[in-house]
Amino acid sequence: MALADDLLRLGDMHARGALTDAEFQRAKARLLEPDRPTSEIPAVAAVNRLRRSRADRWIAGVCGGVAVITGVESWIWRLILAVLALFGGTGVLLYILLWIFVPDED
Secondary structure, three states: OOOHHHHHHHHHHHHHHOOOHHHHHHHHHHHOOOOOOOOHHHHHHHHOOOOOOOOOOOOOOOOHHHHHHHOOOOOHHHHHHHEEEEEEEEOHHHHHHHHHHHHHHO
């Protein structure tokens, strides 16, 4: 019944003018298409590609690996984690968790 409710809500939004014709068609197609595998969802694919860097590492390569995925320089990630470390050790905790759970590059 949730799909029918979602379609009704979309139709209502389209009728009120909150959605253009193109937006309505895209949203409807997304609802009606079969579930796509999670590997096709860009955010999930990016997380699955995350690896600790061997070339750009100071301690464990976490910031270098995150830099490759995000396209942001690794020194910026190091700075962010250093600033977060000043706020109750959040940066240190995050770095250690990523060090433990993110695999090394092949």
